[in-house]
Amino acid sequence: MDLFEYQGKQYFARFDIPVSPGDVGYTVDEAVAAAEMAGYPVVVKAQVQVGGRGKAGGIKLADNADEVRLHAGNIIGMDIKGHHVKRVWVEHASDIKKEYYASYSLDRAAKQHLLMLSAEGGVEIETVAVENPDAIVLLHIDPVDGLSAATARDAAVRAKIDDEAVDGVADMLVKLYRCFTEGDCDLAEINPLILRPDGGVHALDAKVSLDNNAGFRHPEWEEFRATEELDEREQLARTHDLQYIGLDGTVGIIANGAGLAMSTLDVVNQVGGTAANFLDIGGGANADMMAAALGVINFDENVKSIFINIFGGITRGEEVAKGIVEAMGRVELRAPIVIRLDGTNAEEGRAILANAGIPESKLISKPTMLEAARAAVAIANGTN
Amino acid sequence: MAIFVNEHTKVIVQGLTGGQGKYHGLRNQAYGTQVVGGVTPGKGGTDVAIPEGGSIPVFNSVAEAVAATGATASFIAVPPKAASAAILEAAAAGIAFIVCITEGIPAQDEAKVYNTLVRDYPNTRLLGPNCPGIISPGKCNIGITAGEIAQLPTASGPNVGIVSRSGTLTYQALYELKQRGIGVSTCVGIGGDPVPGTNFIDCLREFQADPETHAIIMIGEIGGSAEEEAAEFIKANVTKPMSAYIAGVTAPEGKKMGHAGAITSGGKGTAKGKMDALAAAGVRVGLNPTEAGDLMAEIIKSL
Numbered sequence: 001m002d003l004f005e006y007q008g009k010q011y012f013a014r015f016d017i018p019v020s021p022g023d024v025g026y027t028v029d030e031a032v033a034a035a036e037m038a039g040y041p042v043v044v045k046a047q048v049q050v051g052g053r054g055k056a057g058g059i060k061l062a063d064n065a066d067e068v069r070l071h072a073g074n075i076i077g078m079d080i081k082g083h084h085v086k087r088v089w090v091e092h093a094s095d096i097k098k099e100y101y102a103s104y105s106l107d108r109a110a111k112q113h114l115l116m117l118s119a120e121g122g123v124e125i126e127t128v129a130v131e132n133p134d135a136i137v138l139l140h141i142d143p144v145d146g147l148s149a150a151t152a153r154d155a156a157v158r159a160k161i162d163d164e165a166v167d168g169v170a171d172m173l174v175k176l177y178r179c180f181t182e183g184d185c186d187l188a189e190i191n192p193l194i195l196r197p198d199g200g201v202h203a204l205d206a207k208v209s210l211d212n213n214a215g216f217r218h219p220e221w222e223e224f225r226a227t228e229e230l231d232e233r234e235q236l237a238r239t240h241d242l243q244y245i246g247l248d249g250t251v252g253i254i255a256n257g258a259g260l261a262m263s264t265l266d267v268v269n270q271v272g273g274t275a276a277n278f279l280d281i282g283g284g285a286n287a288d289m290m291a292a293a294l295g296v297i298n299f300d301e302n303v304k305s306i307f308i309n310i311f312g313g314i315t316r317g318e319e320v321a322k323g324i325v326e327a328m329g330r331v332e333l334r335a336p337i338v339i340r341l342d343g344t345n346a347e348e349g350r351a352i353l354a355n356a357g358i359p360e361s362k363l364i365s366k367p368t369m370l371e372a373a374r375a376a377v378a379i380a381n382g383t384n
Numbered sequence: 385m386a387i388f389v390n391e392h393t394k395v396i397v398q399g400l401t402g403g404q405g406k407y408h409g410l411r412n413q414a415y416g417t418q419v420v421g422g423v424t425p426g427k428g429g430t431d432v433a434i435p436e437g438g439s440i441p442v443f444n445s446v447a448e449a450v451a452a453t454g455a456t457a458s459f460i461a462v463p464p465k466a467a468s469a470a471i472l473e474a475a476a477a478g479i480a481f482i483v484c485i486t487e488g489i490p491a492q493d494e495a496k497v498y499n500t501l502v503r504d505y506p507n508t509r510l511l512g513p514n515c516p517g518i519i520s521p522g523k524c525n526i527g528i529t530a531g532e533i534a535q536l537p538t539a540s541g542p543n544v545g546i547v548s549r550s551g552t553l554t555y556q557a558l559y560e561l562k563q564r565g566i567g568v569s570t571c572v573g574i575g576g577d578p579v580p581g582t583n584f585i586d587c588l589r590e591f592q593a594d595p596e597t598h599a600i601i602m603i604g605e606i607g608g609s610a611e612e613e614a615a616e617f618i619k620a621n622v623t624k625p626m627s628a629y630i631a632g633v634t635a636p637e638g639k640k641m642g643h644a645g646a647i648t649s650g651g652k653g654t655a656k657g658k659m660d661a662l663a664a665a666g667v668r669v670g671l672n673p674t675e676a677g678d679l680m681a682e683i684i685k686s687l
Contacts, residue, residue, distance in 0.1 A: 106491055108578050108608045111498050143495040144503065184492055214490035216465060245639050258576060259550020259605055262631040262641050266655075267672045269634040278641055313516065313555050314408075314528050343555060344530045369556075370674055 001210045004047045006089040007224055008206025015179040017172060017190075018202035022091025031072035032065050034090035040064060041093040044071045048083035049229070051124070056080045061093060083229075094204060098162055099192035101125050101136075102173060103207075104180035113141040113180070115173065117159040121192035135160075147177045168201030169193065184214035233277070233300055240292035242279060249274025250380040252297035252306040252335065254290070256281050256315045264309045267369055273377030276303045281315075290323025291330065298333055305379035308339040309369060317341050317349025324363070325356045336379055338364045340372035386520030386537075386570040387545065387590035387597070388481055388509070393524050394455040396421040396479075398462055398470045400432055400442055404485070405461035408528050410434065412459065415531040417524045420453040446477035459517070459526045460484040467513060468493040475505040482581070483526045484512035494579040501581065510581025516551040516573035519558075527573070533558045537567035542598035542687045544680060545591035546571040547584055549610070553603045553631060553673060560677030561601075566684055569597040576605065584614035592622050599625045599683050601676060602667070606632030606641065607653045615661035625683045626667040629676035630655045 003011060009019040022038045024047070025031035035042040046058030053059050058080050060071035068090065078085045099122030107114040118136045120128050128135055137159040141147050153170040161169045172193060180188040189207040196202070215221055230238065237244030243258065247265075251273045255261035261280040268275050277300065281293050297306055310320050320341060327333070341349050350365060366372035378384035395412070399405035400422025413419040413434060421441050422432055428444035443449040446458065458474040460467060460482060467486040474482050494513065501508055511518060517527010521534040533555055537543040544566055548554040554573040561568055572587045574580050584602060591597045600622070604611040611630060618626065633655040635641050659669045668683070670676030 106495060106578060108610075109613065111495060111579050113495070142499055143492065144499045181492055184490055186491065211491045213464065213488045214492065217490075245636075245641070247636065255552070257550060257552025258641055259548075259554075259603070259631045260552035260556060262550075262605060262635055263553060263556070263629075263673060265635065266631065266633045270671055275634065278635075278639075311552050311555050311559070313530050313552065342559060343533060368674065370672065 001212055001221070001224060001228060002049050003206070003208040003210065003224055004049060004227065005045065005206050006047055007227070008208035009203065011183060011208055012179060012203055012206055015175050015183065017175045017179060018200070019206070020091040020094055020202065020204065022089055024087055024089050025072060026076070026087045028069055028072045028076065031088050031090050032068050035062065035065065035068045038090060038092040042068065042090050043093045044068060044075060045089045045091070046075045046078060046080060046085045047087045047089055048080050048085055050081045050083050053080060058085065094194060094202070095197050096194050097197050098165065098195040100161060100169065100195070101128070101191045102169070102176060102193050103187065103189035103191070104177060104185070105187045107140065110140055113143055115139040115141060115147070115155060117155050117173070119160045119162070125191065143181070146181070147174060149174055162195060164199050165195040165201055168195070168199070172201055184211045184218060185209060186211050233296060236299055237279070237296045240289070240296065242281060242289070242293055242296060244296060245278040246300070247275050247277050248302070249276045250302055250304040251376050252276045252300060252303040253309070254279050254281060254293045254297065254306065255309040256311065260309060260311055264307065264369070264373070267373040268307065268377060271370070271373050271377050273373070273380055276300050286319045287323035287326055290320055291327035294324070294327040294333065295331060298331055303335050305335050305376045306333065306337045307372060307376035308337055309372065310339070310341050310343070312343030312346055315344065317343065317345040317347070318352055321349035321352035325352065325358070328358060328362070333362070336362050336364065338366060338372050338376040338379070340366050340369050385594050385596045386523055387587070387594050388570065388572070389457060389518055389520055389524040389526060391523040393457050393481070394418045394420045394453060395457045395459055395526055396423055396446065396449045396453065396455040398423045398446065398458055398460045398474065400424060400440065401427050401430070402461065406432060408461060409440070409459065412525050412527070413440065415525040416522070417526060420455050421449040423449050446473050446479065450477045450479065455479070457481040457526060458483070460486060462486060464488040464490070468497050471497050471510060472500060475501055475508040480508060482508060482510045483515070483517050484510065485515060485517060485527055486512070487514045489513050489577070491578050494577060498579045498581060511572065512575045512581060514577040515575030515580070516554050518570065518572050520570045521568050529555065529558070529571070529573070533562055534571060535562040535565065535567050537569050537596060541567070541596065542684050543567040543569040543596055544684070545569050545594065545597040545600045546603070547587040547591070547600070548573050548603035549576050549605050550603060550631060556673045557601055557603055557676070560673055561680065564677060564681045566680065569594060578608070584610055585617045588614060588617060588622055592624060597624065598687055599680060601680055602626060602628040603673070603676070604628065604630045604658055606630070606635050606655050609653065611658035612661045615665040615667070618662070618667060619665040625687070627670060627676045627679040627683060628662050628667045629670045629673050630658045
């Protein structure tokens, strides 16, 4: 789960990482109230999860309430690269002497934590990596050992952080590491991490991505989940605990297992079709989950055919079949189903479907993944 | 021969008294796997009945189970909260091969467990977490694979080894070979999590050394760089013919495709890049699982 900047800063604050005083505003009045609290001058920042906010006019400086009113009025409701701005973060404008970069992530190849630190912050780190790779210090950290204050300080020195900022940055690195590990982040990034003229160091931006698997030990994440930006289809899927990603095509897809679902997308694409979604009903899917999955697919107006691709391991064929029959009895599906059912109890499942009295205009069974994909695509493209 | 497990492997199930552990533990037992015990803290002494007769003893700890049964492998089927501790308990008790099917373990825990194993228990191999397990057809099945979809290997060969990052595609690969009557030496599902205990290279090395494996199918997916690293290894070390399939050619960038590991970002971890790397290493790459099966059938015919 990706956090908005303001949520990231709130999360940072839990780990004593200094951020600028500020607050979030959903309306112009709330933005002004936040500015009064933070103290002028302030920065009004659009809260969207996409880069290039500044260039799009989503970040503005304001010296007084009238200017906050003007800018917040313009920014709230703005569209930035397809992201609708619902709220702004208003914080006290900082004097900046230098901008640095710091982040922690998991290096999957090394199977260790990775600190990236650079004295060249405030720009895209990918750009620095290409143009001046020596300006980035990469430090692997064994998750069992963790990060010591001495190692953090050493990294800061190696990254050529200005002398006056070394202690502040080292302290920040230790705190950010705690946020990354104890806070169960996939990514914790500060860009820019600034040095103020008064010698202080703090986080001017926050990019935090949380590991959904760790949600069980973070009840405080509930408030973040409430603001996650999902389209309507994704919202509906979530209420049924289905792994769903909305796409733009016309073939609705249901498969068991992430790999098989991805593979189903690929095959549909290869035979000339486009997928409307990725939907993994998971291992051990039962009749209820299949019915829910069909409900989600049916919500999507673009869907012209539905391809159900099931290979039973834990998932049992008869359960899948029962779910389909049940769902078809419950809702009027907008598109015909093409199904490929194999694996555990597949024959039993096929028999249930064959004996359910469903006409072939609504349900077609195919023996292989490829044949089923061709049939589903032919229906979706109107070439059947 | 088979890799990692065979007909002599004695297995305990951590979580045998739970829903998943009991269902799959008994299925593994029915397949012919030597399931010699179960472990559930606080439930030691309460045996789990085998439907066909007999029972499997349950112990309070892995150490007790190992002492009583001589088990060398463990099948872990416990919830995410308990999985890390279960893996480390098995390693501390001297278990050499651990299969963990648990899905949803936090990445921080996984990274810690992996590095603890490397440092403190170098002789323990972890398969998974979040994997379907391992099957050496006719000999041993640990995990959730339906045994009947695996074609038995033949004494004279040629037989194929399978290694896969995705659960259902592991079954699909087994099924593709069964349809063509091609025997399988061992099929290993390494799982789709960011920090798998066993990776492609570990399995490829074993398959290369296994005299009963004559060719190898590898099933990868988008995200990370495990397939690219495997391609480098293949180029230098694998002489047995291979076919492969990479899932996620059409996956949009920046969207996690179900598996925690399956995501492409910044042009890295794409299916195209992985397919090119494997092809450059001499692997025949199919555009879908069926094509990978067809390519393997051609390879087998030529052997």
